[in-house]
Amino acid sequence: GAGVSQSPRYKVTKRGQDVALRCDPISGHVSLYWYRQALGQGPEFLTYFNYEAQQDKSGLPNDRFSAERPEGSISTLTIQRTEQRDSAMYRCASSLGLAGRTNTGELFFGEGSRLTVL
Amino acid sequence: AQKITQTQPGMFVQEKEAVTLDCTYDTSDQSYGLFWYKQPSSGEMIFLIYQGSYDEQNATEGRYSLNFQKARKSANLVISASQLGDSAMYFCAMRELYSGAGSYQLTFGKGTKLSVIP
Numbered sequence: 001g002a003g004v005s006q007s008p009r010y011k012v013t014k015r016g017q018d019v020a021l022r023c024d025p026i027s028g029h030v031s032l033y034w035y036r037q038a039l040g041q042g043p044e045f046l047t048y049f050n051y052e053a054q055q056d057k058s059g060l061p062n063d064r065f066s067a068e069r070p071e072g073s074i075s076t077l078t079i080q081r082t083e084q085r086d087s088a089m090y091r092c093a094s095s096l097g098l099a100g101r102t103n104t105g106e107l108f109f110g111e112g113s114r115l116t117v118l
Numbered sequence: 119a120q121k122i123t124q125t126q127p128g129m130f131v132q133e134k135e136a137v138t139l140d141c142t143y144d145t146s147d148q149s150y151g152l153f154w155y156k157q158p159s160s161g162e163m164i165f166l167i168y169q170g171s172y173d174e175q176n177a178t179e180g181r182y183s184l185n186f187q188k189a190r191k192s193a194n195l196v197i198s199a200s201q202l203g204d205s206a207m208y209f210c211a212m213r214e215l216y217s218g219a220g221s222y223q224l225t226f227g228k229g230t231k232l233s234v235i236p
Contacts (some may be wrong), residue, residue, distance in 0.1 A: 031222075033223070033224070035226075040229075041228055041229070042122075042209050042211075042226035042227050042228050042229050043163070043209070043224075043226045044226070045223040045224070045225065048222070048223060055222070056222070056223060058223075059223065089161070091163070093163075093224075106153070106165050106168060107153075107163075107165070107224055108165070109155075109162065109163035111161065111162060112161060
């Protein structure tokens, strides 16, 4: 597609439910990032992939959070047993170059998935 | 660990005037990149400008320029001839480059909200 596409744009769920957030990066982009952004704050790093390999997951808050990118394109961020503190905007970004190797790797962000946990 | 500090939560500028948004960073890396992103009220993240740590000249992109002072570890964004459409949140960010052992996450500051007054 023309840009990074995320779905759903809005998700309201009850505490304790699992949610899956999807990201479809720009075609041909090899690096994919997940960020979380609280209202009025800067994006907070969660994890990133080069192709299908998860290179860094140090930003995932706890083991309820996981991400995968099995075919090196679409990625899913899964939050199990959601809690109210998980409410935030979850942003996906992709970059053309292999992070840290080829170029500066400007990140192109999607519009985000706003998660509300009741 | 990398850290970005943006000390101005909010800034006002008169239309057509220039404005400087402050950004200081802390890193032990020798090679790094500095980015500025704009986030309007619509929520999208728009890449503005990039500066590499080894670039000798300050980066410029149209009305945006980056005042890079490596010894002071500052990377201030200068917007010339402000327009009403410049009203937005502005985020400074950095990432490590070219290190085989490092992570290439983009670390963001908390942002500065710029309001352009007619």
